Amino acid sequence: MELHDVWFVLIAVLWTGYFFLEGFDFGVGILTKLLARNRPEKRVLINTIGPVWDGNEVWLLTAGGATFAAFPEWYATLFSGFYLPLLIILVSLIVRGVAFEYRAKRPEEKWQRNWESAIFWSSLIPAFLWGVAFGNIVRGVKIDQDFEYVGNVWDLLNPYALIGGLVTLTLFTFHGAVFVALKTVGDIRERARKLALQVGLAAAVVALVFLLWTQIDSGDGGSLVALVVAVAALVAALVANQAGRDGWAFALSGVTIVAAVAMLFLTLFPNVMPSSLNDEWSLTVTNASSSPYTLKIMTWCAAIATPIVLLYQSWTYWVFRKRIGTQHIAADIAH
Template identity: 70%
Template sequence: MHLHDFWFLLIAVLWTGYFFLEGFDFGIGVLTRLLARDRTERRVLINTIGPVWDGNEVWLITAAGATFAAFPDWYATLFSGFYLPLLAVLVCLIVRGVAFEYRHKRPGERWQRNWEHAIFWCSLLPAFLWGVAFADIVRGVPIGPDKNFSGDVLDLLGPYALLGGLFTLVLFTFHGAVFAALKTDGDIRHRARAQARWYGLAALALAVAFLAWTQAAYGNGRSLPATLVAVVALLAALALNRAGREGWAFALSGVTVVAVFATVFLALFPDVLPSSTDPAWSLTAAGSASSPYTLKIMTWVAGFATPLIVGYQAWTYWVFRKRISTRHIPAAH
């Protein structure tokens, strides 16, 4: 395996890990308006991700940084062509983080309500836009012979991309509902499990449509097994959620997220950003990579740092593994 192939694989793992973790994170944010009935229940949901949400976003920073260092041409074309949607995602992540920290600073009704709306919308919009972006990456965008993006924002909003955005939004909401059922207790736990059923059925319908389109138009022999795993895992997650096996249901919803993005990256390789203008102008892993020396140094650093980061984050989840409910929320002053 060449180093540029290894780094394509590692970047795919980093992005997939980000969506596995941030997926239920976004889902919880959406459910603060769809599942929670009052302010106390919203606080319960926010507390389920309170110790981990910022750690989840480290995966985004690492994935973007690794893309920049390992494939500078891919990074430059991608982040310039997708400038507006990625700027919207960045603003949402900033506002969302501020909302988590500032919501409880004042007891006023209007103050807390406004920050809760910010959490909802700044979770919903990135969950949708990430799906749009990665669907466009697989489909291809207008790229000229100079490796520059030659289209506009409307080129990113085709039917396939919008279907991808709707799919990730519903899938992340399902992932979040299963996580809420796993991490809460009492009435909100049972309602989370009930809502997860409906979100899961909607995600299944969208999964069949999106993954079938992906496989038929852009897929290959490598991506087909991942597509099948995604559908089977989603069906199993639905069945386990219905049976009340919340831990297994969450694990299988996570497998679904991983398999969906594995399908995306396997369908994409060996390209990193196809050109819809002329296939000869597509960016490939070999043609967009940094020098072999740079990739070699990065490999040594990644081999040392990655296990430490994964181990530390796993320990964090273990420490905060217990369920919470409304009885753990102190009465408001």
């Protein structure tokens, strides 16, 4: 296996890790409107991801940086062609981080309500747009012979990509709901399970449509296996959720996301960004990659730094592993 193939796999792993971790993160943000009935419950939901949300975003930064260094042509075409949706995602992530930090800075109800709305929208918008973006990457976009995107933003809003957006939105919300059930106690935990069932059934429908469309259009044997794993894991997650096995439900919803993302990258390879105008103008792991020397240096850096990051993030989740409820929210910060 060549180094550019290795880095394609590593970038796929980074995006998979990001969607697994930031998926429930976005889902919890969305649930602050859909699940929480009062301010203490919103505080509980925010506290479930408070210690980890910023660490989850490290995976996005690493995936973007790795793409820039390993496949500069891919990075340039992607960020120029998808400029507007990626800018909206970036602004949403900035607003989201500020909202988490500023919500409790003042006690006024209007102040906190506005920042809670910001958390909701800045979670929902990226959750949808990431699916749209990856749907277009897999489907192919208008790339010319100079490897430049020559379409417009409306070309990105095609039925396949929009269904992809609904898949990530519903899957992330389901992932967030089972995470809330895993991390909370009391009435909010039971309501999270009920909502998880409703959202999970919706996710199953749109995910099945999207993944079957992908398989029929550009799939192979490997992607078919990933499709079966994704569907089976989602069904098992719904069963585990109904049985009150919160840990299994969360793990299986994570497997669903991992298998679905793996399927997309399996159908994409050896392309990194197919051209819908001419197959010969597609960006591939070969024509979009950096020099072998650059990839070699990156591989050594990744081999040293990655285990450290994984150990630190695992330690963070272990430290903040306990369940919480409204009884753990101090009276002076519950409003």
